[in-house]
Amino acid sequence: MNVYNDAGQLVFLVNDTKHAFALRNIKRPESFGNAPIVLDLPNGGTLEFDRESCSSTLQSWKVLSLSWFEKVQYHPTQWLLIGIASIAFAIGLYGQGLPLISKWIAFATPPAKLSELMGNVLIELDDVIFQPSNLDDQAKSTYQQQLNSLIAGRAELSHVRLAFRSSKIGPNAFALPDGTIVLTDELLNFLPAKTIPGVLAHELGHIQLRHMFRRLLQNALAGTAIAIFSGDVSVLISTLGTQLIAQHYSREFEREADLFAIELFVKQGRDLAALELLHEKLGSLDGSGSTDSSYLDSHPGAEERIQLIRENQ
Ligand SMILES: [Zn+2]
Incomplete structure (x- = not known):
């Protein structure tokens, strides 16, 4: 039987009667292996084709769109490339997304x-690493005034509070x-008084840019992704306080805060x-000025940070 494509119509003759069906109305159920390709016609009939000799012609007529399963079966290299692309996409999602x-x-x-959402983080940290501050009220009020003058006129930072703690x-x-800035007695006793507004301004940058919340979200999202793929939900069970201690900010965040x-x-x-x-x-x-220190808020080396000030003067 002669079957041909006439301008989008599948045309064939049966007992001298010409049949024509629009190719877009023809359905092709999935078939496997070397079984013949069977097309379902709109009138309820079927047409059977030898797979080996006809599949490329049918494909060029666009009646033969291969299923995923068949693509893997007939084009293993293509499938491998799709696999590699998917893995690259997942890594990209993790790194950028x-x-x-x-x-x-x-x-x-x-x-x-x-x-x-985050109001209990300090309570958690108080349990783990902090003791009450030994600072007198006058010193505390000086630092509070320094904060007030830094955030004056900035409504988006009006919720910022200071917390003083002593710590190992x-x-x-x-x-x-x-929006709580925690200052340890050890830091305030070590630094000259006139440098404290610089500490506060840097921490205000972290708050304004929501760095810690973003990092917690990233960890939570990554943990969820790992749990989904590995089926291991134990990665999700970790407290905020532990996460804060275990991780440092990226250099990018530190630079932004600076x-x-x-x-x-x-x-x-x-x-x-x-x-x-x-x-x-x-x-x-x-x-050494390295980022690997005991700081919760770990900073780039001094030289790099001073360079940034001079570039932006
Ligand atoms: Zn920082």
């Missing part, structure tokens, strides 16, 4: 909601996702020399 999704969620969350983790300052502090200092006409002095002091504390 999760930070983007986390950023979007973090900035879509109002500060009041953040306080509600030593000199440290960091910003919790709910830039925020520099911009704030310039806007308010503050002396950038105080920022430089701060980084020198913190650098000396680090020893």
Whole structure:
């Protein structure tokens, strides 16, 4: 029987009667192996084709769109490439997508909601690493005034609070996702008084840019992805406090917070020399100035940070 394609119509003759069906109306049920290809016609009839001799012709007529299963069966190389592309996509999603999704969620969350969600982080940390501060009220009020003047006129930072603690983790300052800046006695006793606004400005940058919340979201999303793929939900069971201690900010976040502090200092006409002095002091504390220190909020080396100030003066 002669079957041909006439401008989108499948045409054939049966007992001298011409039959024509639009190719787009013809269905092709899945078939496997070397079984003949069977087409379902709109009139309820079927047409059977030898797979080997007809499959490329039918494919060029677009009646033969292969199922996934058949593609794998007939084109293993193509399948391998699809597999590799999928893995690359997953890695890309992990590397680029999760930070983007986390950023979007973090900035879509109002500060009041953040306080509600993250308000217990400090309580958790108090259980694990902190003791009450030994600072006197006058010192505390000085630092509070320094914070007030830094956030004056910035409604988006009006929720920021200071918390003073003493700790075996030593000199440290960091910003919790709910907008609490924790300062350790050890840090305040170590640094010259005029460098503290620089510490606060840097931490305000982390809060403004929602760094800690973004990092927690990224970890949670990555943990969820791992749990889905591995079927192991134990990766999801970890407390916020433990996560905070276990991980450092990325260099990118630190740089952003440093830039925020520099911009704030310039806007308010503050002396950038105080920022430089701060980084020198913190650098000396680090020893090598490396990022691998006991800080919860681990910073780039002093030289790099001072360079950033000079570039942005
Ligand atoms: Zn930082």
